[in-house]
Amino acid sequence: MSNAKLVAESGKIVDVAAKDAPLTVRGLTVSYGNKPAVFSVDASIPAGSMTAIIGPNGAGKSTFLKGALGVVPRLSGEVRIFGKLFAEARDRVAYVPQRASVDWDFPARVIDVVLMGLYGSVGLFRLWRSRHREQAMDCLERVGMADFADRQIGQLSGGQQQRVFLARALAQNAEFYLLDEPFAGVDAATERAIVSVLKELKAEGRTVVCVHHDLSTVPEYFDRVLLINVRRIAEGPVETTFTAENLQETYGGRLAATHIDELHLA
Amino acid sequence: MSFIEYFISALFLQAGYNSALVAVGAGLLGLSAGSAGAFIFLRKRALVSDAISHATLPGVGLAFMIMVAFGSDGRWLPGLIIGSAVSSAIGLLMVEWITRKTRLTEDAAIGAVLSVFFGFGIVLLTVIQTMSSGRQAGLENFLLGSTAGMLISEAMTIAIAGALAAAFVFMLRRPMTLVAFDPEYAATTGVNVRNIDLAMMGLALIVTVIGLKIVGLILIVALLIIPPVTARFWTNQVGPMIGIAAGVGGLSGYIGAVLSAAEASLPTGPIIVLIAFGFFLVSALFSPLRGGLASALRHQRFQRRVHRRQGLLSLARREPIYDGLTLRILRRSGMIRRDGVATARGRVAAQKAARDEARWAVARRMLPDDSAIERYDGLTPIERMMTPDQIDEIDRIIAARNGAKA
Amino acid sequence: MIDDLITALGAEFVQLSLSPIVIGILAAVACALPGNFLLLRRQALIGDAISHVVLPGIVGAFLVTGTITAVPMMLGAGVAAIIAVVMIEIVKRLGRVEPGAAMGLVFTTLFAAGVLFLEVTDTSSVHIDVQHALLGNLESLIWFDAEGWGSLFDPAALATLPPQLPRLAIVLVGIGLFILLFWKELKISTFDAAFAEAIGIRTRLLSFALVVATAIAAVAAFDAVGSIIVIAMFVCPPASARLMTNQLGRQVGWSVVFAVISAVLGYVFAGYGPGWFGSPYAVSAAGMIATISGIILILTCLFGPQRKRTGQRAEA
Numbered sequence: 001m002s003n004a005k006l007v008a009e010s011g012k013i014v015d016v017a018a019k020d021a022p023l024t025v026r027g028l029t030v031s032y033g034n035k036p037a038v039f040s041v042d043a044s045i046p047a048g049s050m051t052a053i054i055g056p057n058g059a060g061k062s063t064f065l066k067g068a069l070g071v072v073p074r075l076s077g078e079v080r081i082f083g084k085l086f087a088e089a090r091d092r093v094a095y096v097p098q099r100a101s102v103d104w105d106f107p108a109r110v111i112d113v114v115l116m117g118l119y120g121s122v123g124l125f126r127l128w129r130s131r132h133r134e135q136a137m138d139c140l141e142r143v144g145m146a147d148f149a150d151r152q153i154g155q156l157s158g159g160q161q162q163r164v165f166l167a168r169a170l171a172q173n174a175e176f177y178l179l180d181e182p183f184a185g186v187d188a189a190t191e192r193a194i195v196s197v198l199k200e201l202k203a204e205g206r207t208v209v210c211v212h213h214d215l216s217t218v219p220e221y222f223d224r225v226l227l228i229n230v231r232r233i234a235e236g237p238v239e240t241t242f243t244a245e246n247l248q249e250t251y252g253g254r255l256a257a258t259h260i261d262e263l264h265l266a
Numbered sequence: 267m268s269f270i271e272y273f274i275s276a277l278f279l280q281a282g283y284n285s286a287l288v289a290v291g292a293g294l295l296g297l298s299a300g301s302a303g304a305f306i307f308l309r310k311r312a313l314v315s316d317a318i319s320h321a322t323l324p325g326v327g328l329a330f331m332i333m334v335a336f337g338s339d340g341r342w343l344p345g346l347i348i349g350s351a352v353s354s355a356i357g358l359l360m361v362e363w364i365t366r367k368t369r370l371t372e373d374a375a376i377g378a379v380l381s382v383f384f385g386f387g388i389v390l391l392t393v394i395q396t397m398s399s400g401r402q403a404g405l406e407n408f409l410l411g412s413t414a415g416m417l418i419s420e421a422m423t424i425a426i427a428g429a430l431a432a433a434f435v436f437m438l439r440r441p442m443t444l445v446a447f448d449p450e451y452a453a454t455t456g457v458n459v460r461n462i463d464l465a466m467m468g469l470a471l472i473v474t475v476i477g478l479k480i481v482g483l484i485l486i487v488a489l490l491i492i493p494p495v496t497a498r499f500w501t502n503q504v505g506p507m508i509g510i511a512a513g514v515g516g517l518s519g520y521i522g523a524v525l526s527a528a529e530a531s532l533p534t535g536p537i538i539v540l541i542a543f544g545f546f547l548v549s550a551l552f553s554p555l556r557g558g559l560a561s562a563l564r565h566q567r568f569q570r571r572v573h574r575r576q577g578l579l580s581l582a583r584r585e586p587i588y589d590g591l592t593l594r595i596l597r598r599s600g601m602i603r604r605d606g607v608a609t610a611r612g613r614v615a616a617q618k619a620a621r622d623e624a625r626w627a628v629a630r631r632m633l634p635d636d637s638a639i640e641r642y643d644g645l646t647p648i649e650r651m652m653t654p655d656q657i658d659e660i661d662r663i664i665a666a667r668n669g670a671k672a
Numbered sequence: 673m674i675d676d677l678i679t680a681l682g683a684e685f686v687q688l689s690l691s692p693i694v695i696g697i698l699a700a701v702a703c704a705l706p707g708n709f710l711l712l713r714r715q716a717l718i719g720d721a722i723s724h725v726v727l728p729g730i731v732g733a734f735l736v737t738g739t740i741t742a743v744p745m746m747l748g749a750g751v752a753a754i755i756a757v758v759m760i761e762i763v764k765r766l767g768r769v770e771p772g773a774a775m776g777l778v779f780t781t782l783f784a785a786g787v788l789f790l791e792v793t794d795t796s797s798v799h800i801d802v803q804h805a806l807l808g809n810l811e812s813l814i815w816f817d818a819e820g821w822g823s824l825f826d827p828a829a830l831a832t833l834p835p836q837l838p839r840l841a842i843v844l845v846g847i848g849l850f851i852l853l854f855w856k857e858l859k860i861s862t863f864d865a866a867f868a869e870a871i872g873i874r875t876r877l878l879s880f881a882l883v884v885a886t887a888i889a890a891v892a893a894f895d896a897v898g899s900i901i902v903i904a905m906f907v908c909p910p911a912s913a914r915l916m917t918n919q920l921g922r923q924v925g926w927s928v929v930f931a932v933i934s935a936v937l938g939y940v941f942a943g944y945g946p947g948w949f950g951s952p953y954a955v956s957a958a959g960m961i962a963t964i965s966g967i968i969l970i971l972t973c974l975f976g977p978q979r980k981r982t983g984q985r986a987e988a
Contacts, residue, residue, distance in 0.1 A: 027576045027589070034568045036645075040576045071866050076573050078588055087872070095870035102864045104983025105369055106712060107920045116860045119871050125853045152918040154983025172871070249630050313717055313772035368973050369981035370911050373772070374716040377907035378969055381720070385900045385962025388807055389942070389955045396946075396953035409806070410787060484724075488780035491773050498767060533791050536784035543781040550766055558766045 300515020321357025323387025719906030728786025808898025915976030
């Protein structure tokens with residue numbers, strides 16, 4: 001990181017190069033109890049990129065995302081979103097939590113969940129109206145779920161639930177999408193549908209970050225990687241950073257050498 | 267005799283046979299409640315016992331009415347105990363049935379059962395009040411417990427039942443420990459988890475019904491919950507935890523019964539509960555293992571270590587530091603000057619931190635499978651995890667790589 | 673038959689039964705409304721905990737003010753409820769114990785402290801007792817000055833309504849407004865707290881507000897109907913309603929219907945039921961209302977169209 005290009009902005013100093021980057025993280029540490037889940041991680045996500053956060057189970061990938069968005073408290077570290085505090089840039093960001101983190105027995109229909117994404121455009125003390133419903137239907141259309149709008153959410157398969165979550169994020173019409181394990185436990189058709197939507201988002205100039213666990217699809221889906229195992233191991237374009245050496249360091253012995261050979265590494 | 271003198275003589279069981287028996291009974295009750303509660307607590311079902319205890323009320327009322335119908339005066343304690351046991355067993359089964367058969371979760375089932383059974387019990391009590399023989403029933407005492415005017419036979423019943431419950435816990439301690447600790451593993455070793463769960467709840471039920479007279483049905487659940495929560499502060503192991511919980515429960519019951527015998531205006535149940543809470547409070551604050559003070563200090567120390575380490579690494583990499591706490595910590599330990607420039611000492615420490623960091627990076631590459639390295643928390647000095655010759659090896663690799671770059 | 677009904681709903685009914693029934697309905701609905709969200713947030717037992725700490729709250733208020741008027745009592749109970757919620761949170765964090773155990777520890781301790789204070793201080797001159805707090809006194813809330821249905825239009829008679837009635841009406845309106853105005857926020861944060869936090873909903877503040885609304889409902893209701901109904905109405909009507917529908921709005925609607933049915937049938941059975949068996953006495957209305965709500969729950973557990981679970985629960 002070049003230190004020369006530093007300017008003061010609203011009392012804090014940020015990197016000029018990363019000033020307007022969707023996400024700049026410096027020294028992020030999050031701990032559960034007295035054990036750091038994420039330790040002193042730096043990261044910088046450039047605009048218009050599609051980044052996979054990868055690392056072994058329990059390596060702090062999701063925690064990194066939650067810590068960056070302030071969903072869990074940070075022990076230390078600075079986070080800037082488009083050069084601002086998250087609270088000031090909230091409406092430019094869409095966050096998709098892990099599917100398993102919510103109760104799918106909640107009394108709601110598919111359309112109700114997507115409407116939640118339009119929260120920002122409904123006024124305080126107001127309720128959703130028919131124009132919101134139309135917008136929500138468009139989002140469901142994009143993920144191929146329009147026919148399921150009035151279905152109870154508990155009746156969906158895992159892949160369909162993930163599509164509903166993605167539709168909710170689309171409804172937010174954000175510039176920066178952060179998804180926590182969007183491909184976990186989904187069927188192949190859903191995975192294709194989600195990838196094509198994400199690629200559309202990228203084509204529209206938006207930025208996408210996914211916590212991802214399937215190494216074999218990284219080069220196909222993403223253009224950048226952030227390797228995390230409690231600490232940041234490496235970050236950069238897939239071509240130069242998604243290497244056997246970096247993966248070995250990230251995964252340690254948990255990733256068999258033969259497995260690495262099968263990957264389409266740079 | 268003054269209160270203190272009476273209290274002390276009662277404490278050593280010299281204040282009369284009756285109050286001694288009550289105190290021993292309450293102690294045994296607390297002992298079995300604490301240990302049974304420990305299993306239930308570990309199984310994360312603490313409030314199921316709240317449903318059980320509130321569900322005793324209709325049974326007490328019905329037993330009274332039946333006994334009156336058969337010509338007795340209806341206050342025979344064993345009869346009331348049997349009635350309360352039956353109705354709380356029904357309440358327990360209702361909780362299970364609702365959670366198994368419907369989409370409702372256990373907390374909702376507990377809330378529903380406890381309020382409805384209690385409400386129905388109150389309806390029965392008002393019916394009893396209108397019965398000619400029921401006016402002096404004194405069944406309200408079952409709400410809050412009372413040892414005043416307790417008959418010797420009743421104290422005896424409670425003491426014997428308390429001893430039996432304690433023995434029951436002792437007999438079942440091994441399978442219950444297994445199930446409480448790891449139900450899936452317990453199942454593979456041939457333990458019938460469902461039966462053991464039922465036995466645990468059965469124990470809670472027994473403790474509840476024998477505690478009705480002394481502690482009362484609203485507060486008996488405290489004797490099942492507070493001792494294990496207290497014990498949890500002192501140990502991470504199941505065995506000692508059960509022992510401590512039993513001790514806390516037993517002492518609370520014993521001291522509480524003695525106190526309320528010494529001062530008749532003190533109601534037994536609330537006194538016992540507040541003594542147990544006293545044990546909890548002291549443990550929660552001062553236990554060195556998980557107590558509040560120790561945890562807060564540990565967390566603060568940990569946060570400082572993290573900030574110090576991150577600050578030193580930033581110094582080594584000549585990166586600016588923005589975090590206020592980091593700056594304060596470095597300044598206070600003499601690592602940087604007021605204007606943020608590193609002191610000589612700071613530079614040395616920063617270099618050491620950076621070297622440590624580089625060594626760890628190499629170590630991870632060198633020994634990717636090593637569990638010691640996987641446990642690395644970013645703060646531990648490498649000297650504590652590796653032998654000097656290992657570190658030498660690491661330094662050789664770093665030197666070789668730097669040479670290659672240059 | 674019709675004549676019987678007319679007599680039953682005559683002047684005597686207005687004087688003796690109308691106001692308890694209306695108070696019962698108001699209390700039941702005021703508790704059932706926030707109960708819906710507590711149920712979905714797995715906090716059904718918060719209502720249980722809060723209604724237990726009402727007693728120490730009023731005893732505390734009495735110790736501080738030395739009087740036993742409504743306002744300090746309700747304030748005391750409200751303060752105790754908030755203290756209890758904060759204590760539960762502290763015990764949960766400090767002891768790292770499950771919420772159930774933390775709740776059980778806190779509310780039994782506070783309840784015990786309340787009973788103890790009651791016994792050791794001289795409260796014989798005033799009317800607070802444990803039974804009253806538990807059972808309430810619905811039957812006694814009669815409308816002395818009513819002379820028939822016409823009194824509903826007589827300001828002088830209306831002024832003599834039991835004060836619990838307007839108080840509960842105001843509380844019900846307040847809680848209804850809170851839920852209506854923050855419907856979106858309550859719905860989103862109950863379903864997905866992390867998402868709600870990320871889109872800028874103050875989830876902690878909202879949870880606290882919900883607990884405060886719960887406490888207000890509990891405090892206003894207990895004075896009239898006692899804590900048993902309070903606990904039963906927090907849990908049973910919303911739980912029954914959940915088994916009837918898969919939409920939040922309809923669930924809340926059903927819960928109101930069930931709360932009203934419980935209050936009306938419970939009061940009628942308690943007051944008139946024993947007469948059908950030839951007994952001149954009435955039984956506890958509070959207990960009977962709780963019992964009816966339980967019977968409704970059993971019926972919906974057996975026959976509710978949406979009684980079966982369909983979606984997976986959240987992990988951890």
